[in-house]
Amino acid sequence: MEKEKIDKKDHILDVAERIFSDLGFDGASTRTISGEAGVNMAMLNYYFGSKEGLFLAVFERKISSFQTLLQNIGNDESMTSWDKLAMCIDKYVDRIIVNNCFQKLINREVSMSKRGGLNDKITEILMVNVIEIKKILDDGVRNGSFYNDIDTELAIATIFGTKNYIINTPNISSLILGHDVRDEKFLEEKLKPRIKVYMKKLLKAYLVNENDNNK
Incomplete structure (x- = not known):
């Protein structure tokens, strides 16, 4: 019975993510979401309380699962600091390319300034993964793997800005890259591995102590 409840909640969240990404917070209604999810309004309200609660639950589900992945990487004592960061980059790029719907939702809502309270909550949720990356960078500085004068924040x-520029400015990015960045096959087969290689080469040259560069 408990599994059935979890499956039902996940189904509602899947539908809500799609509708919110297409229509935005203001354009979407809980009635539309409940109708497409095949549940009644009472059930939706029972699980999430309100449209804002449902909206935040969509974000929390996506972000918390990735946070757990980053924490597991960060806590793996068998890996070097650089290997941890390189794996985080791989996992991050994999997720952002295959989750265009969620990326569209983030881009739409974070850029809105008229809903200060809601945007503050969204930002707080998104920051948890930033904090996990910062931990890995800070550990690398402490153990000598990374230069001690790196600009951690930049x-x-x-890491996050490269994706944002490509996704948020598709017309310019398509001209720069010579291909439509909205082409999902191109994203998956060409751009994903290209971003991984670029970001790891760039960051390794900047971060890794020259005594460790050949490792």
Whole structure:
């Protein structure tokens, strides 16, 4: 019975993510979401309380699962600091390319300034993964794997900002890259591995102590 409840909640969240990404917070209604999810309004309200509660639950589900993945990587004592960061980059790029719906939702809502309270909650949720990356960078500085004068904040901005520029400015990015970045086959087969290689080469040259560069 408990599994059935979890499956039902996940189904509602899947539908809500799609509708919110297409229509935005203001354009979507809980009645539309409940109708497409095949549940009644009472059930939706029981699980999530309100449209805002449902909206935040969509974010929390996506972010918390990735946070757990990052924490597991960060806590793996068998890996070097650089190997941890390289794996985080691989996992991050894999997730952002296959989750266009969620990325569209983030881009739409974080750029909105009229809902201060809601945006503050979204930002707080998104920051948990930033904090996990920062822990890995800070550990690398402490154990000598990374230079002690690195700009941690700008390194983090590089990791997340590269994706943001490509996704948020598709017309310009398509011209720069010579291919439509909205082409899902291109994203999966060409751009994903290209971003991984670029970000790891760039960050390794900047972060890794020259005594460890050949490792």
